[in-house]
Amino acid sequence: MGSRICMNASCGTATTHEWKRGWPLRSGGYADLCYNCGSAYENFVFCNTFHLEEPGWRECYLCRKRLHCGCIASKSLLELLDYGGVGCTSCSISSRLHAMQRDEIRNEFVALTINDADNLRSKSVEKTVIGDTSVSIGQDKREDVRTPFGEVGTGFSSATQPSVGSSKLANPDSRSMLDIRDMHESHAHPSLSMSLGVPSGSTNFVLPFSNGTADGREQSKVPSHFQQGQRSRPILPKPPKTGLSISPETSKGAVSQLRIARPPVEGRGKNHLLPRYWPRITDQELQQLSGDLNSTIVPLFEKVLSASDAGRIGRLVLPKACAEAYFPHISQSEGLPLRIQDVKGKEWVFQFRFWPNNNSRMYVLEGVTPCIQSMQLRAGDTITFSRIDPGGKLIMGFRKATTSEEMQDAQTSALPNGAPSGESSVSGVTENLPAVSGYSGLFQTLKGSKEPHMNALPEQLSLADGDIGWHKSDNHESITKEESPQQSVPNSEKKRTRNIGSKSKRLLMHSEEALELRLTWEEAQDLLRPPPSVKPSIVTIEDHEFEEYDEPPVFGKRTIFTARPSGGQEQWAQCDDCSKWRKLPMDVLLPPKWTCSDNVWDSIQVQHFLSMGEREEMSQKELENLLRVGRDSLNDNQECQADILVTVIDSKKRKIVESNPAQEREPSGLDALASAAVLGDNAGDLGEPSVGVTTKHPRHRPGCTCIVCIQPPSGKGKHKPTCTCNVCMTVKRRFKTLMLRKKRRQSEREAAELAQKDRNDDKGESETNNSTTRNESMQMSHSENEMNQKRSQGEVGESSSGQIDLNCDPNREDMQIGETGVSLLTLVQSSRPLENYMQQQQSNGLSSCLLQQVNGENERLMSDEGFLASVGWGRDQEPNLD
DNA sequence: TTTCTGCATGGCTAA
DNA sequence: TAGCCATGCAGAAAG
Numbered sequence: 057m058g059s060r061i062c063m064n065a066s067c068g069t070a071t072t073h074e075w076k077r078g079w080p081l082r083s084g085g086y087a088d089l090c091y092n093c094g095s096a097y098e099n100f101v102f103c104n105t106f107h108l109e110e111p112g113w114r115e116c117y118l119c120r121k122r123l124h125c126g127c128i129a130s131k132s133l134l135e136l137l138d139y140g141g142v143g144c145t146s147c148s149i150s151s152r153l154h155a156m157q158r159d160e161i162r163n164e165f166v167a168l169t170i171n172d173a174d175n176l177r178s179k180s181v182e183k184t185v186i187g188d189t190s191v192s193i194g195q196d197k198r199e200d201v202r203t204p205f206g207e208v209g210t211g212f213s214s215a216t217q218p219s220v221g222s223s224k225l226a227n228p229d230s231r232s233m234l235d236i237r238d239m240h241e242s243h244a245h246p247s248l249s250m251s252l253g254v255p256s257g258s259t260n261f262v263l264p265f266s267n268g269t270a271d272g273r274e275q276s277k278v279p280s281h282f283q284q285g286q287r288s289r290p291i292l293p294k295p296p297k298t299g300l301s302i303s304p305e306t307s308k309g310a311v312s313q314l315r316i317a318r319p320p321v322e323g324r325g326k327n328h329l330l331p332r333y334w335p336r337i338t339d340q341e342l343q344q345l346s347g348d349l350n351s352t353i354v355p356l357f358e359k360v361l362s363a364s365d366a367g368r369i370g371r372l373v374l375p376k377a378c379a380e381a382y383f384p385h386i387s388q389s390e391g392l393p394l395r396i397q398d399v400k401g402k403e404w405v406f407q408f409r410f411w412p413n414n415n416s417r418m419y420v421l422e423g424v425t426p427c428i429q430s431m432q433l434r435a436g437d438t439i440t441f442s443r444i445d446p447g448g449k450l451i452m453g454f455r456k457a458t459t460s461e462e463m464q465d466a467q468t469s470a471l472p473n474g475a476p477s478g479e480s481s482v483s484g485v486t487e488n489l490p491a492v493s494g495y496s497g498l499f500q501t502l503k504g505s506k507e508p509h510m511n512a513l514p515e516q517l518s519l520a521d522g523d524i525g526w527h528k529s530d531n532h533e534s535i536t537k538e539e540s541p542q543q544s545v546p547n548s549e550k551k552r553t554r555n556i557g558s559k560s561k562r563l564l565m566h567s568e569e570a571l572e573l574r575l576t577w578e579e580a581q582d583l584l585r586p587p588p589s590v591k592p593s594i595v596t597i598e599d600h601e602f603e604e605y606d607e608p609p610v611f612g613k614r615t616i617f618t619a620r621p622s623g624g625q626e627q628w629a630q631c632d633d634c635s636k637w638r639k640l641p642m643d644v645l646l647p648p649k650w651t652c653s654d655n656v657w658d659s660i661q662v663q664h665f666l667s668m669g670e671r672e673e674m675s676q677k678e679l680e681n682l683l684r685v686g687r688d689s690l691n692d693n694q695e696c697q698a699d700i701l702v703t704v705i706d707s708k709k710r711k712i713v714e715s716n717p718a719q720e721r722e723p724s725g726l727d728a729l730a731s732a733a734v735l736g737d738n739a740g741d742l743g744e745p746s747v748g749v750t751t752k753h754p755r756h757r758p759g760c761t762c763i764v765c766i767q768p769p770s771g772k773g774k775h776k777p778t779c780t781c782n783v784c785m786t787v788k789r790r791f792k793t794l795m796l797r798k799k800r801r802q803s804e805r806e807a808a809e810l811a812q813k814d815r816n817d818d819k820g821e822s823e824t825n826n827s828t829t830r831n832e833s834m835q836m837s838h839s840e841n842e843m844n845q846k847r848s849q850g851e852v853g854e855s856s857s858g859q860i861d862l863n864c865d866p867n868r869e870d871m872q873i874g875e876t877g878v879s880l881l882t883l884v885q886s887s888r889p890l891e892n893y894m895q896q897q898q899s900n901g902l903s904s905c906l907l908q909q910v911n912g913e914n915e916r917l918m919s920d921e922g923f924l925a926s927v928g929w930g931r932d933q934e935p936n937l938d
Numbered sequence: 939t940t941t942c943t944g945c946a947t948g949g950c951t952a953a
Numbered sequence: 954t955a956g957c958c959a960t961g962c963a964g965a966a967a968g
Contacts, residue, residue, distance in 0.1 A: 364959055369942085373958060389944090411944060416956065418945090942966070951957075 062090040066106045079128045102129040118147040333357040333375050352445035356382045358438050358455070361428070366435040370425035372406075379419035382441065383408055396441070396450040398427050404452075427452070613646035631655075 061070045063078060069090050076094020078087030089097055096102040103110075103124035112126040117137060121144050124130040134142045334357065357378040359365075365372045374383070386392055391409025398404055407422040433439065436457035443450055616628040616637075627640040631652040638655050640646070646654075 362959060369960095371943095373960095376957065413945075413958085414947095414956070418958070422943095940966100940968075943964085945962085945964105947959100947961075949957105949959090951955100953955085 060088050062093050063087040064089060064093040064102075064106060067093050079131065097129060100130075100133055103127050114142050116144040116147050117141045118143060121147075333359060333378050354443040354445055356441045356443055358440040358453075360438050360457075361433055361435050363435040365424075365439075366428055366433060366437070368425060370423055372421040372424040372428075372439070374408075374419040374421055376417060376419055378441070379408070379410070382443075383419070386410060394421065394450070396427075396452050398431060398452050400430065402430070613650045615640065615646060617642075 060075060061068055062072065067090055072090035072092075074091045074094075076089045076091060076098065078089040078094060078097050080086055093102065093106070096105045104122075107124050107127055107129070110124070110127070112124055113122050114125050115122055116134070123134040123142050123144060125134060125136075125142055132145070134144055137143055357375065359372075359375060359378070362373070383394065384392060386408060389409060389411055391407055393405045394408040395403055395405050404424075404427045406424055406427075408419070409422060410417040410419045412418075428439075431439075431452075431454050433454055434457070438455040438457065440453035440455065441450060442453060613629055618626045618628065625642050627642050627644060628637045629640050629646055629650060630637050632649055633651045633653075636652065638652060639657075640655070641657050644657065
C-alpha cells in the first residue's frame, strides 16, 4: 500500500490521507486516486478539473454540456450517439423517458428492466436502468446494463459501443473476462440497430409492426404483445459467458467475423427467449448491411429448420417466445396473414396462427413450403427473421447448414439451457466458425433494392442465386451437401438428430440432390485433385508423410495414375465418348467431361495398343501396374477396359513365357489380383509381391469397395465353392478357361499320337484314313480361319496373339463350354480316342480351334500345381464352376 | 388415395 | 416439474 500513487497523471502524489477509487481498470481493479482527485472523479468534475487543456472535448447534443470524449475518467458520463455526436447520460435518460412516456408499453417495460436492474444491484452494482441504457448514478453506475430493448431511445442505445468495453470493467464480476466482454459487447450487443438512417433524437421504439407493415390490422395491437406470453420469465437471458471460454485466438483477431448469437433486440414479450433463437449475425454483416442500406437491420430471431419445418407439411413451428415477441398478437386460432420478404426479394404471405396445446399455444407459420423450396432450404438449415427499420418490414434470411454449422448448432443445443456457443466451453471454436451464408440471403434481398450500394461490397459478399457464401469456406457446401444433416450431428445431439434426419420421408429431396447423394465420399474424394500449380508441403506425422496444400482441392475427371518401373508416372483417362483410355501428361487436370477430341497430348492409346498387340511403349510390367492401380478406381464399365488390358498382359506374358520358361509360373496381373484377393496373405507365395491386399493397395481403407478391398484379408477358406463374389467368379472364369486350354493341348497330343500310331499301323494302305486325317486337319484349319476372322471382329474373347481372353464374358463362346455340361476335367483326363472326343466337342458347338487352345491352356494350368493348391482345389478336384 | 388440418403425445429443457 | 416443441395421428377434405 505504501507504493500507491495517484493515477491522475497530473497529480501523481503518493501521500494522501484517504485513497479513493477511481475509474475501472482493465486489470479489473480501480484506479487509485488521492483524496482530491478521487473527490473530483466522484463529483464528475475530474476532467473539468484536470483535463481542461487536453483535446477531446465535445458538447452534448442536447444540453451543450461539455464532455471530455476519449477520457476514461469521463467515460461513464457520456454516450456516443448512433448517428454521431455525443450526449451526456442525463440527456440520454430523459430522452428515453420521453420516448417511453409516449408509448403505452413503457410501464411494463420499465418495470421489467428495473427487475433486471434489481438483479444486478444484488451484485453490488448501483444502477438505475431505463430502457437499454443504464443511468450512471454514483461511482459504479458507469456500467451499462443492456436489455434486449436495444432500440429504445434516441440513439444512445448502441452508441456506447466504444465506451462499453472499458466501462464494463467496472463490474468486478466481470474481471475475469474483461477483454472478452469487450468483444462480446461489440458483437452480442443487444442493440443491433444500426440506425444510420434514423434521425438522431427521434423516438425510435421500433417494434416489428410498429409501422404496420407486417399487417396493418395488428398495428393497434402492438401493446398487447406484452401480455401475450403466458409464462413470466426474465426478459433477458443470461448473457453469453463468452469470456469464460473464448480462445485467445478468437479474442485476438477477426472479431468482427465472429458469429455470436445476439440477444434479441427487443424484449417485448415477457417470455424468455432461448439463446438458441438468438440471431447470429456478425457485426461486419450488420455494418455492411446498414451502412449500405442506410437503414436498420434488426435481427429478430432464427431457427434451425426441423424435418417437420422443412417437410412438405408446410408448417414452420415458431418458437413461442419469438412468435409472441416479434410477430403480431393473434387471439384467434386462425391467426392472420403475415407478409415476409424472402431472400430473393419476393414477398410471401404466410398464415401466422397457433393452436392450443397443453394450456399453451403452439405457433406456426403455414404455407411456408413454397418459400422454403424457393430458398432450397432443408432440415438443418437455419432460417432467420429480421426486420428492416424504418418500416418494420419483416424479412427472412437463411443460413445453409454445414458440418461446422450443424456442429455449432448441435453444441448449442447440447448446452444447458440451449445456450449458444457463446456459453459453451468451446465457444472459442464454435463462435469463430465461418457461417456459410449468414445473411447472404438477406444481402441478396437488399441487393435488389440497393444495387449501387451492394456493388461496393467486398468480393465475398457478392451474391448470386442460392446460397453464396459469406466466406470462402462455402466451398465446403458442395461437399457437405452430400451429407445428410444428421450425419454430422454429434451423438450428444439426440434431439437434433431425431428431429433433422429421422424422418427422411419428410425431407424434401429434389431429384438432383438424390443423384448427388449417390456419390459416395470415396468417389467424391477420387474426383478431388490437388490444386494445380500448387506445390504441396510435406509434413511428417508419425513417420507418415502427408502433403499439405494451401489451396483447396479441385474437382476433375477421374484418371488413373500409373508408375513406371523407371520411376516416371503416367496418367490415364477414359474418353467419355468412346470409353477408350488415353495417356496423358502427369500434370494435366481434366474437366469432369473429357473426350478424345480434347486430347491434345495424344500419345498412346490403349486401344491402338490392343490392336497392335506388340507395341513396346508400355512394358508388361507397366501394363500390370496400370491394371493394378487402375482397377482399384474403375467402375464396372471401366473394368471391362481393364479386362482387355488383362488380355494384352497375358498375351505378352505368354510370349515372355515362351522365351523364358522359368517365368511361366509368374502370375499375370489378373493372376496376382485374383490370387491376392483370394489368397490374402498367401499371395506372396505366387511370386507377386507387388500386389498386396493391404500393403500395396493405393487407397485401401475401411469401406473401400474395390475388388481387392472387398475381400477379407485372408480370402482362403472364406470363399465357399458357391461364392459368387467378383474374385471368385474371376478365378472361376480363369480356371475354366485354363482347363479348356489344357484339355485342348492334351487332345492335340493324343491326336498326334493317334495319327502317328495310325501311320505306323496302316503304313502304305490307309489312304482313306489319311484322307480323313487331312480332312480333319483341313477342318481344323478352316475353323481356325473362322476363329481368326471372328477374332479380328472382336467376337471372340481372344487376344491378338491368339490367346483366349481369360476374362471374357462367361456368356461368350469360350465360356459357354462349361454350360454344355461337359466336365472339363473329364475331358482333360479322358483317354477316349480323338474321334470321339472331337465329335463330342463338335456336338457341343466347340470349334476345333478353340479346343486346341483349351487343351493347351488346360495343360499349362494343370501343371500349375501351385495355383491349384493355393486356391484350395486339388489337381483333380474340379471347382464348382456354376 | 393423397393431402390437409387440428390436436395429442412425449421427449427434452429450463426454471 | 412445468412448459416447449417436434412429430405422430386421426379425421376431414380434396383429387
